[in-house]
Amino acid sequence: MISRVMSAELAEHAGQRVTIAGWVHRRRHLKSVSFLVVRDRTGLAQAVTGPNPPVGDLLAQDLPAQDLPAQDLPAEESVVAVTGTVTASPQAPGGYELVAPEVEVLAEPRTAPPFDLYRPIVGATLPTVLDHAPVALRHPLLRAPLEISAASVAGFRETLDRLGFTEIHTPKIVASATESGANVFGIDYFGRPAYLAQSPQFYKQAMTGVFERVYEVGPVFRAEPHDTVRHLAQYTSLDAELGFIEDHRDVMTVLREVVAGMLESVRRRAAPALDLLGVEPPVVPAEIPAVHFTEAQRLTSSGEPDLAPAQERWLGEWARREHGSEFLFVTGYPMSKRPFYTHPDPARPGHSNGFDLLFRGMELVTGGQRLHRYEDYVRALADRGEGTEAYEGYLQAFRYGMPPHGGFALGLERWTARLTGAANVRQSTAFPRDLHRLSP
Amino acid sequence: MISRVMSAELAEHAGQRVTIAGWVHRRRHLKSVSFLVVRDRTGLAQAVTGPNPPVGDLLAQDLPAQDLPAQDLPAEESVVAVTGTVTASPQAPGGYELVAPEVEVLAEPRTAPPFDLYRPIVGATLPTVLDHAPVALRHPLLRAPLEISAASVAGFRETLDRLGFTEIHTPKIVASATESGANVFGIDYFGRPAYLAQSPQFYKQAMTGVFERVYEVGPVFRAEPHDTVRHLAQYTSLDAELGFIEDHRDVMTVLREVVAGMLESVRRRAAPALDLLGVEPPVVPAEIPAVHFTEAQRLTSSGEPDLAPAQERWLGEWARREHGSEFLFVTGYPMSKRPFYTHPDPARPGHSNGFDLLFRGMELVTGGQRLHRYEDYVRALADRGEGTEAYEGYLQAFRYGMPPHGGFALGLERWTARLTGAANVRQSTAFPRDLHRLSP
Numbered sequence: 001m002i003s004r005v006m007s008a009e010l011a012e013h014a015g016q017r018v019t020i021a022g023w024v025h026r027r028r029h030l031k032s033v034s035f036l037v038v039r040d041r042t043g044l045a046q047a048v049t050g051p052n053p054p055v056g057d058l059l060a061q062d063l064p065a066q067d068l069p070a071q072d073l074p075a076e077e078s079v080v081a082v083t084g085t086v087t088a089s090p091q092a093p094g095g096y097e098l099v100a101p102e103v104e105v106l107a108e109p110r111t112a113p114p115f116d117l118y119r120p121i122v123g124a125t126l127p128t129v130l131d132h133a134p135v136a137l138r139h140p141l142l143r144a145p146l147e148i149s150a151a152s153v154a155g156f157r158e159t160l161d162r163l164g165f166t167e168i169h170t171p172k173i174v175a176s177a178t179e180s181g182a183n184v185f186g187i188d189y190f191g192r193p194a195y196l197a198q199s200p201q202f203y204k205q206a207m208t209g210v211f212e213r214v215y216e217v218g219p220v221f222r223a224e225p226h227d228t229v230r231h232l233a234q235y236t237s238l239d240a241e242l243g244f245i246e247d248h249r250d251v252m253t254v255l256r257e258v259v260a261g262m263l264e265s266v267r268r269r270a271a272p273a274l275d276l277l278g279v280e281p282p283v284v285p286a287e288i289p290a291v292h293f294t295e296a297q298r299l300t301s302s303g304e305p306d307l308a309p310a311q312e313r314w315l316g317e318w319a320r321r322e323h324g325s326e327f328l329f330v331t332g333y334p335m336s337k338r339p340f341y342t343h344p345d346p347a348r349p350g351h352s353n354g355f356d357l358l359f360r361g362m363e364l365v366t367g368g369q370r371l372h373r374y375e376d377y378v379r380a381l382a383d384r385g386e387g388t389e390a391y392e393g394y395l396q397a398f399r400y401g402m403p404p405h406g407g408f409a410l411g412l413e414r415w416t417a418r419l420t421g422a423a424n425v426r427q428s429t430a431f432p433r434d435l436h437r438l439s440p
Numbered sequence: 441m442i443s444r445v446m447s448a449e450l451a452e453h454a455g456q457r458v459t460i461a462g463w464v465h466r467r468r469h470l471k472s473v474s475f476l477v478v479r480d481r482t483g484l485a486q487a488v489t490g491p492n493p494p495v496g497d498l499l500a501q502d503l504p505a506q507d508l509p510a511q512d513l514p515a516e517e518s519v520v521a522v523t524g525t526v527t528a529s530p531q532a533p534g535g536y537e538l539v540a541p542e543v544e545v546l547a548e549p550r551t552a553p554p555f556d557l558y559r560p561i562v563g564a565t566l567p568t569v570l571d572h573a574p575v576a577l578r579h580p581l582l583r584a585p586l587e588i589s590a591a592s593v594a595g596f597r598e599t600l601d602r603l604g605f606t607e608i609h610t611p612k613i614v615a616s617a618t619e620s621g622a623n624v625f626g627i628d629y630f631g632r633p634a635y636l637a638q639s640p641q642f643y644k645q646a647m648t649g650v651f652e653r654v655y656e657v658g659p660v661f662r663a664e665p666h667d668t669v670r671h672l673a674q675y676t677s678l679d680a681e682l683g684f685i686e687d688h689r690d691v692m693t694v695l696r697e698v699v700a701g702m703l704e705s706v707r708r709r710a711a712p713a714l715d716l717l718g719v720e721p722p723v724v725p726a727e728i729p730a731v732h733f734t735e736a737q738r739l740t741s742s743g744e745p746d747l748a749p750a751q752e753r754w755l756g757e758w759a760r761r762e763h764g765s766e767f768l769f770v771t772g773y774p775m776s777k778r779p780f781y782t783h784p785d786p787a788r789p790g791h792s793n794g795f796d797l798l799f800r801g802m803e804l805v806t807g808g809q810r811l812h813r814y815e816d817y818v819r820a821l822a823d824r825g826e827g828t829e830a831y832e833g834y835l836q837a838f839r840y841g842m843p844p845h846g847g848f849a850l851g852l853e854r855w856t857a858r859l860t861g862a863a864n865v866r867q868s869t870a871f872p873r874d875l876h877r878l879s880p
Contacts, residue, residue: 041651041653107844173878190875246441430609
C-alpha cells in the first residue's frame, strides 16, 4: 500500500514528516506562498510552499478561477502523494497543514473536469453531472448523498439482523412478470423469452416459508415509460418479509424499527455528509401516526380510489402539523388498487391490509399483509380474470403450508433523495438508468 | 405478532405454559403417547400428548413413514401454534418439551412435500430439490448452506467496512459488454439494444476515483452456454476495488483479510449450520502462500497458457501438503489470458499483475492490479484490435486522474459450495438460473 496518513489524521502526527495521498482538489498561488489542497477519502488537507504561514482560510475564499495563475503545481484532479511536516495552522482544514512539501505525481488528468470540483456549490446542470458521473461524483456535495445511502443500507441490515432476519439473494431473471404485465423489460434467455424482475416479491414470500424472516437488498427493474423526477428504470429495493404476524400492523411495527435504525446509522456513519449537506435527520416517533385510506380521502376531499401526489403532500403537511411527525402511515388501501397477493381487511370489505408509508408527503414504502393460503390465491387470481398457469412456480410455496405473513419494500434512491432534500431521485444514485439514459 | 417463544428458548421458560409456532416437522404415534415435532427458525421442539414421558429420542429414530398411523395430529408442513407446559425431558431437542399441548392450525398444506423433510438425509435428486425449492429448502440440510452464505456476506461487508470501504450499487443494464462480447444477455431497453452486466468492473473502478475503496454485493449475469456443476447464468458477485496500491500484492493482502473475516463471521453467525453439515471452516494462514504462474506451470508440467481445473486441483493438494494451506494464490497470469484492463508486470514482459485465489484447488477469486492511465487503456485496446468507442463511458474516469488501483471478485455460490463440500454450485443458491432453468 502506498505509505500514507489520511488527511483526517494529520493532528495525530504533529511535528512529524508524513505523506498524504489523494487528488489535487485546488491549487492556489499568493504572492509569497502557494497552497495545494489535497482530497482523500477522509476529507481535505493542505500543503503550503514558501516561508510564510497561510494568510487566510483558503477554502472559504472562493476566488474566480482566473485569479489562479497556472504555475508548476500539478493541475486539479492530478493524483499526488505529498510529503511534508505536519504543522499547526488555524486556517487549515482540521487545524494542521504540511509545510516544506515534496510532491510526487502518480497520475495526471488528461482533461479538466467539466466544472470546478473545489467550488462550494456545483456549477453544472444535472445532465452535465450525470454525463460526467465518474468525475462529477468526486465533488463533496455530490458524493455525500451516496455516503448517506450506504449508511442507510447498513442500518437497514443491522436492524433486521438484530430482529432475526436472514439475508437472501433471489433471481433477477424470471419467467413471468411479478408486479404487473406492463413496465417489464424483456430478455432473450437462451432463446426463450424471460423478464427482468420488477421485485423480489414472490421469492421473498417463498423464503418466509424457509427462514420466517428474510430481507434482500438488490436491483429491481421497471420499464417506466414516464420521464419524471421520481422514477428510475433500475433502482435498489430494500425488501423485507416476515411470517407469524397477526396482520399488517406487525409489519408496520418492524418497518418503524427499520426506519429508525436507518436514520440512527446515517447519524453514526455519515455525520460529515449530513453536515456538508446541512441535513438534520428526522426523529421517528415511537409510534408512527396512521390514518385509514377513507379518512385520508376525507381529509383531502378526494373521491378517487387512490391518492395523488398532491394529496400525499397535503397529508405529509397534516402529519407534521397534527402529529409532529415527518412520517405517516396510510392503511386500508382499496383492494382494487393493490396487487392480487394483498390480504383483504376482514373487517372492511373492499379494503386491504396494505399500507403505504409517506415520508415528508411522498410515498416511500409500500407494504402489507399477503394472502397465505393456496385457495385464496386461486380465488384472487380468478377474481382478476387470471388463471394460475403463469404463477405456478410462485404458488408452489402456498401448497405446502405458509404462515400469515407480510412485508414491505423501500426504494433506496427515493429514501435518500427525500432525506437529503434532492429534487430529483437521479441525484441519489451514481449512474441512473431511465428512459433516455443508458450510459455512463 | 403471534405471541410465542422460539423453540431454542424453551429452557428459559421451564414450568411455564407457553406457545411455540412453526411447521409440523414430524408427527409420531406410539402406543400411549403422540409426538408433534415443530420446526421454527431457531430449530426443533416437540410436544407430547398423553400421560407417559417420551420413551426414546424421537429424532434419532427414523422409522419408515408407514409405521406412523395418520391420526388427528396435523400433517407435516401444517403451520401450527402449540401451547403447552415446558417440561424437562432428556430425550427432547434442547432438553425440554411441551406437555398437555393445545394445537391450533394456522394453515394446512394442500399437498405432501415431494420428499420427507424430517429425515436426516435428503431423499430426493437435485432436480427434484430445485423444482420444489420453496418447500425443499425447508429441509435443515438444504437450508444450512444458505445460512452459511448469508453469514459469509455479512463477514465480507464487516471486514471491508472496517477497512474504510464504501458500499456502492451500480447499473445492471449497460450499453456494452463489460468482460467480453460473448456470454452476454441482450435486452430490449426502450427500443434500444442493451446488455445485462457481466460484472460491476467498470463502475467499481470509476467509483475508486470517488471513494478510493468500494465494494458491491450484487447479481451478475453470464449467458453461459455450458451446463456444468460450477456455472450459473446469474450469480452473486462480491466485488471490491481499492486505490493507492503499490501493486496487486496490496489487493491480495486485503483479500486475505476478507476471506478470514468471512470465515470468522460464518463461525460466529452460522455455527448450527456448520454443525449440521459437519463442516469445519478452514484456517486462513497469516500469509496465504503464492506461486507465480510459471512456477505453477512447472509444478503441474503444463505448457498451456492457462491452468485447467485438474491442474488447479493438483495445486490445491500441493498447497495443503507443502504449506498446510487450503488457500493458494497463483500470480502473474499471462497478459494474453487476462482482460484488457489488467496491469502488466513491469518486471516480466508478457505476464500480468493479475492473480487467482484457489480454495481447495478451485478458482474462487480473480483479481489484480488494473491499468490506471488513460493512454494505457487506449494502447491496451489497440493491441487487442479494439477502438475506444464502445468504452467511452468507462474510460471517462481515467481522463480525470485515477490512482493506481486493483480489486477482486468472489463468486458467492462457489465459495459456499466449496466451503460446504457441495458437488454442485446449484446447492448453494435458492433458485439457480442456468441454461435450462428459469423457474421457480
